[in-house]
Amino acid sequence: MAKDEKSAEPAPAKGGKKKLIMIAAIALVVLVGGGVGGYLMLKPKKAEAEPAPTPGVVSVLDAITINLADGHYLKLKMTLQATTEAAEAPDGSEALDIAIDEYSGRKMDQLMSNAERERTKKELIAKVVKAYTKDGKKEIMDIYFTTFVIQ
Structure with a gap:
């Protein structure tokens, strides 16, 4: 049974760390992009300057x-x-x-x-x-x- 126990363990996935890093990087880009986009859409607009007199x-x-x-x-x-x-x-x-x-x-x-x-x-x-x-x-x-x- 010793052979069966070894074969029952899942084989380590190749590139598992790379996938994890890619997912984290994509999540970071989405969060930063969303934050910047939200700030630009919700920031207060500058007060309109009084028009210069003629x-x-x-x-x-x-x-x-x-x-x-x-x-x-x-x-x-x-x-x-x-x-x-x-x-x-x-x-x-x-x-x-x-x-x-x-x-x-x-x-x-x-x-x-x-x-x-x-x-x-x-x-x-x-x-x-x-x-x-x-x-x-x-x-x-x-x-x-x-x-x-x-x-």
Whole structure:
């Protein structure tokens, strides 16, 4: 019976480890692919950006002189870029008032730096755009300095 017992044992399958590795690899690919696909389908969509306003009329404002610190002054002339939502060319008096508030009393060396001048200009644009927004409609979209002289 010793011979029968040996023959009753199943013969080891050839390539058993290879099949197991292939099945594991396929399962891994399916899981990773499904995870990536699910993420791409369910990820939150980016918020739609507010459409850029369409440029309208350009209003050239008179030059103003602003007192800086330590007896210096700034001669500033700017232009307002209106949007097409503006019913008419904007009156620049409010923008000039905001510019005076923004630059009055600043030190000359602060405005001599390009980085600082750009930073203050961005602040000025934000304040002017806010001041000229009526009923959710932006009437001004940008400001251009045509003269910026410090003495």
